[in-house]
Amino acid sequence: MKDNTDPRLRDNSVFPDPVYKETVLRPLFDGARTHHVEGFRAIDRAHLLMLAETGILPCEAAAEIARALIAIEQEIDPATLSYTGEVEDYFFLVEAELRKRLKPEDDGRLHTGRSRNDIDHTLFKLALKPRLDRLSQRLRAVIAAALTLAEREKATLIVAYTHGQPAQPSTLGHYLAAAIEVMLRDHQRLMQARELLDRCPMGAAAITTSGFPLDRHRVAHLLGFKAPLQNSYGCIAAVDYVTSVFSAVELVFLHLGRVIQDLQFWTAFEVGQIYVPNAFVQISSIMPQKRNPVPIEHLRHLSSQTMSRARMARDIVHNTPFTDMNDSEGETQEAGYQAFETGERVLDLLAALLPTLTVDSRRVAETIRRSCITITELADTLVRREGVPFRVAHEIASAVARAVVAKDGDLQRDGYEAFANAFRHAAGREPALSREDFALAVSPENFVALRERFGGPGPKALGAALAGYRTGLAAAEDAATAMAQREEAARQELNGAFAALAGAV
Structure with missing residues (x-):
């Protein structure tokens, strides 16, 4: 006959299930003790101090909890812990250790106004x-x-x-x-x-903050x-x-x-x-x-x-x-x-x-020679010096590049005759550009030197850019230093205040 009683009343299983323990709880415990112990300790200390300072906890009770936390830190090495399943996770292990060291009336008071939810997200941010x-x-x-x-x-x-x-x-x-x-x-x-x-999540508790007068700031x-x-x-x-x-x-x-x-x-x-x-x-x-x-x-x-x-x-x-x-x-x-x-x-x-x-300048020079990659500047020079439309200048430059590449030549040394012929054919006149002018126009050094526009490789433009990057990097370093100093000052303040609380009578 089917048992229609509430299954909760006939559930005799005991937490944790062995498979759940090994596949979920043990990895989570090991991860927490490896990555988040210092975060747990800092959160416990800061929250306890706030509870004492706001009067939510009496100073005497807070001092007892502080001393218990110090004892746990001194007596338990997280690196030596092995998960047994006796507690759900590392948080509850600390809770259990506090229970051993505190009077019954102080048991659990550290957790006033907080939840695993806000603790966890604070832990992750701290990590x-x-x-x-x-x-x-x-x-x-x-x-x-x-x-x-x-x-x-x-x-x-x-x-x-x-x-x-x-x-x-x-x-x-x-x-x-x-x-x-x-x-x-x-x-x-x-x-x-x-x-x-x-931005710190502590004080959010589970979802909606707390009825206690927590000082989240x-x-x-x-x-x-x-x-x-x-x-x-x-x-x-x-x-x-x-x-x-x-x-x-x-x-x-x-x-x-x-x-x-x-x-x-x-x-x-x-x-x-x-x-x-x-x-x-x-x-x-x-x-x-x-x-x-x-x-x-x-x-x-x-x-x-x-x-x-x-x-x-x-x-x-x-x-x-x-x-x-x-x-x-x-x-x-x-x-x-x-x-x-x-x-x-x-x-x-x-x-x-x-x-x-380092740059192998010989290989660079050979690739430049073989590929005629300075030919763009020839087209630009023809527009500026010869007054021809850019599309015509582009066609002249293209013809020169094809002729030089066909004979595996050197554009600076071997390109002038091909240029003069292409120019006569396209423009119907002799070029004003001399052989020396042509060689300069198609030199890679000239190509770079002319490109002094904002963001270009010309010496002045590039020098200004690099100086700006130096300034930006220095500002980033200064901001990082200031942030580290602020957080170190907070750490020292926390430790000092906690030590004073632990020493309170």
């Missing part, structure tokens, strides 16, 4: 902030290395490519300046994401946040801090991957315009002539790993409810931390590699 700071600092180191290289090589000619083909001469400094601009914008996106991390300050996050529902539901952080991280390495791919292409034997020193070159195990700049390959695939890990952490939030939920919490956060680990490796290696790179 993300130093990771984002380290990554940002390393990105600034790469920018600094790129700036130094750009300043050193601001007049060094390279071949700029479009669609995989030689296009125009430029300088390594001008190319790097473009990459630096992107990195500075990427750094700005990291800092914008950092601003979202600097005080807790935020003690924990090193700029301010509390205002809407209490958003504190536990709005995980745009997660999506913003990992979106910003993803873009850093997506964009760096393009520059790294250029380095791979430029170091290929057939191109060879960048030389990588022996310290960053591996040889083949069987082919002794090989020079393999393998670190660039590692930069490329580690950038891809970082980008993909960041995207994964962001995308997990897709189509989740706008509420407190596990999708954006412990295991997602822990998976996202791997993006920071690989990302730091990329940035450290790139900052070390960039200063060692």
Whole structure:
């Protein structure tokens, strides 16, 4: 006969189920004790101080709890803990340890006015902030290395490519300046994401704050946040801090991957315009002539790993409810931390590699000769000096390039006769441009020197740009220093106030 009684009345199972314990609870416990112990401790201290300062807890009870927290920190090494299932997670382990050390009337009072919801999101922000700071600092180191290289090589000619083909001469400094601009914008996106991390969820409790007179601003300050996050529902539901952080991280390495791919292409034997020193070159195990700049390959695939890990952490939030939920919490956060680990490796290696790179000017000169990539300036010169329409000038220049390439010649040395013939045919007269004028017009040095427009590779334009980037980088360093000093001052204030509370009679 079917038992129609309430299943809750006949449920004799005991938490936790062994499979649930091993597949969910143990990984979460291990993640918390590995990544979030310091955050738990700081939150407990700041919340306890606020409870005492607001009078929600009597000073004597708060002092007893403070001493119990100190004893737990001294007596229990999280690294040695193994999950047994006796408590649900690390938070409840601390709760259980407090219970052992406190009088019954003080048991659980630390948790007054707070919830696992606001604690968890505060924990995750506390864990993300130093990771984002380290990554940002390393990105600034790469920018600094790129700036130094750009300043050193601001007049060094390279071949700029479009669609995989030689296009125009430029300088390594001008190319790097473009990459630096992107990195500075990427750094700005990291800092914008950092601003979202600097709003504290504590005091939101489960959803709607509390009936207790909590001082949310005080807790935020003690924990090193700029301010509390205002809407209490958003504190536990709005995980745009997660999506913003990992979106910003993803873009850093997506964009760096393009520059790294250029380095791979430029170091290929057939191109060879960048030389990588022996310290960053591996040889083949069987082919002794090989020079393999393998670190660039590692930069490329580690950038891809970082980008993909960041995207994964962001995308997990897709189509989740706008509420407190596990999708954006412990295991997602822990998976996202791997993006920071690989990302730091990329940035450290790139900052070390960039200063060692040099341009093989012989290969650059040969590619310029073979590809006639200065011919654009011939067309421009004809418009300015000969007064012909640009489209006519373009046709003349095209004919010259075809003639020089056909005989594998040198445009400066061998192009004048082809130019004079093409000009007579198109313009119906002799050119005013002399052989010497022609050779200057199509020289790569002249090509670059003439391009002094804002953002161009000309010496003045590029020099001004690089100086501006230096100023921007210095401002970013100053802002990072000020932020670190503010948070260190808060940490010292928290520890000092907590020690005073613990010593209170």
